[in-house]
Amino acid sequence: MNKLKLRSLIEQFFIEDIGEQDVTTDLIFTDDTNGKIVFLAKEKGVFCGEDIIKTGFNLLNPDIVIDLHVKDGDSIEIGEQLGVVSGEVSTLLKGERVILNLVQRMSGIATLTRKAVETLDCSYTRICDTRKTTPGLRMLEKYAVRCGGGYNHRFGLYDGVMIKDNHISFAGSIKRAVELVREQLGHMVKIEVETESKEQVIEAVEAGADVIMFDNRTPAEIKELIKLVPNHTITEASGGIALSDLDSYRDCGVHYISLGFLTHSFKALDVSVKVVLG
Numbered sequence: 001m002n003k004l005k006l007r008s009l010i011e012q013f014f015i016e017d018i019g020e021q022d023v024t025t026d027l028i029f030t031d032d033t034n035g036k037i038v039f040l041a042k043e044k045g046v047f048c049g050e051d052i053i054k055t056g057f058n059l060l061n062p063d064i065v066i067d068l069h070v071k072d073g074d075s076i077e078i079g080e081q082l083g084v085v086s087g088e089v090s091t092l093l094k095g096e097r098v099i100l101n102l103v104q105r106m107s108g109i110a111t112l113t114r115k116a117v118e119t120l121d122c123s124y125t126r127i128c129d130t131r132k133t134t135p136g137l138r139m140l141e142k143y144a145v146r147c148g149g150g151y152n153h154r155f156g157l158y159d160g161v162m163i164k165d166n167h168i169s170f171a172g173s174i175k176r177a178v179e180l181v182r183e184q185l186g187h188m189v190k191i192e193v194e195t196e197s198k199e200q201v202i203e204a205v206e207a208g209a210d211v212i213m214f215d216n217r218t219p220a221e222i223k224e225l226i227k228l229v230p231n232h233t234i235t236e237a238s239g240g241i242a243l244s245d246l247d248s249y250r251d252c253g254v255h256y257i258s259l260g261f262l263t264h265s266f267k268a269l270d271v272s273v274k275v276v277l278g
Helices: 003-018 023-028 050-060 089-120 138-147 165-171 174-182 198-207 219-228 243-249
Strands: 034-041 065-068 081-088 126-128 161-163 191-195 211-215 234-238 256-258 271-276
Touching: 003 050, 003 089, 003 138, 023 089, 034 089, 050 065, 050 081, 050 089, 081 089, 089 126, 089 138, 089 243, 089 271, 161 165, 161 174, 165 174, 174 191, 174 198, 191 198, 198 211, 198 219, 211 219, 219 243
Parallel strands: 126 256, 161 191, 191 211, 211 234, 234 256
Antiparallel strands: 034 081, 034 271, 065 081
């Protein structure tokens, strides 16, 4: 993750939550009382949020002491102590909710991604994400996918060409769309074409696409379509693929399966923050 961008994001999240002041905490704790809180797993899954905890608390108070017992990508069990944070009570109370929310979300994505990778159970085909992320949280959510064992598709409209059905309709054909891009695109950026039929696959191959996506195709259809694609061309399956379907795609032969549900239909992992007394 980009540490500078992460710091900026968390600053904005704190500004949104704390505003002018934490009225409750500031009125109860008027001195520099110290304390400890523990992050506790209440659900089995994959942890993600190491830098969130460290960056978040240190932004509020550089004297906070953080002792994490897990690393990003580690499997965690119910009841496991993930780490202890010590320092000024007012800092602990002001930072815990924003930090916990992010840890829960990212751990939920990492956990779901791990399930997808294990369900597919294929060393040849990689699981990857899509642009179906929460606005403002894309960097964090895509990082969580990597922690779960998945891979990242493009990060935005700026870092990869993906010619979809609407581009094709407006341009008139796959061939024309690819030609227009090739005339202006630098050599470092790949061109992907979304296809929905045998004819479109053939046209994309002839146009010289670097990546061919089989959109909303069954595993059986993909096995036939992939025969039309040269070995040097990257292939991807996408569209309407659920977690329960993944095992049926195990032997279809594509390099990647992109799954939108990893970042738009995950369940936040249940992690809590408890005060350590004594």
